[in-house]
Amino acid sequence: MRVEEFMENFVDQFAAVEEALDEARKELNDADLPDGIGPLRLSKVEIANIVVHAGGFTIDDRADKTAAEKQNESLIMEGLDELSEQLYLHQYPDTVSEVMDDFHRDMVSLIRLIPSLMRPLSPVIRQFKVETTSRLSTSRKFETLLSLVEDLLDDLPDETPNYALRVLDEVADFSECMTIVTEKTEREDPVPANDNVAAA
Structure with a gap:
């Protein structure tokens, strides 16, 4: 499918995407x-799945795809990923400070319901309050927050309620969206400008 064809089809299907998102949110919050808990938000993965399937896009598994077909498919998937992230972020308030306030309220609710979470959640709550002055410092704040939450999720006991896991997953997903991704590329060391050798 060409990008242009997909876009025309997707515009027609977007009402179905919105309806599927609304139904999934209702099902999630009807639990x-x-x-003090809720409304819960759909995860990035859940939204991405809905966007792809309700939007009518399927990966072409043919082994003989042309380079142009592969490029079209890659562009479509890139566009769907971007749309999914925007739809995910649209579930939150307009400013980061408002989101942090909401997360803080969620953490207080979790501690009230599960007092054993007070100690592990304390570093997360402190990180909410870290002030930032640039896009880079904001990214670093959320890198730290993502790491804290991922470590916490790994150590939670098996009997932790599902709603607690979902709230923590929301913090992790949002933090990932706020983190600047840098591609790590393998590079050769530069050729020295001289042949001096460091003393042994």
């Missing part, structure tokens, strides 16, 4: 949640 029996304790006071």
Whole structure:
């Protein structure tokens, strides 16, 4: 499928995407949640799956795809990834400080419901309050937050309620969106400008 064809089809299908997102959110929040928890948000992966399937896009598994077909498919997937991330972020307030306030309220609710989380959540709550002055410092704040939450999720006991896992996953997903991704490329060391050798 060409990019232009896909875009025309997707515009027609976008109402179906929105309807599928609304249904998934309703199903998520119709669960029996304790006071102070919710509304829960869909994860980035859940939104991406809905966007791809409700939008009518399927990966072409043919082995004989041309270079142009592969490029079109790559462009479509890149566009869908971007759209999915924007739809994910659209679930949150407009400013980062408002999002941090919401997350802080969520953490307080979790501690009230599961007092054993007070100690592991304390570093996360402190990180919410870290002030940033640039896009780079904001990215570093969220890199740290993502690392803290991922470590916490790895150490939680098996009996941790699903709603607690979802709230923590929301923090991790949002932090990942706020982190500047840099590609690591293998580079050869530069050729020295002289042949001096460091003393042994």
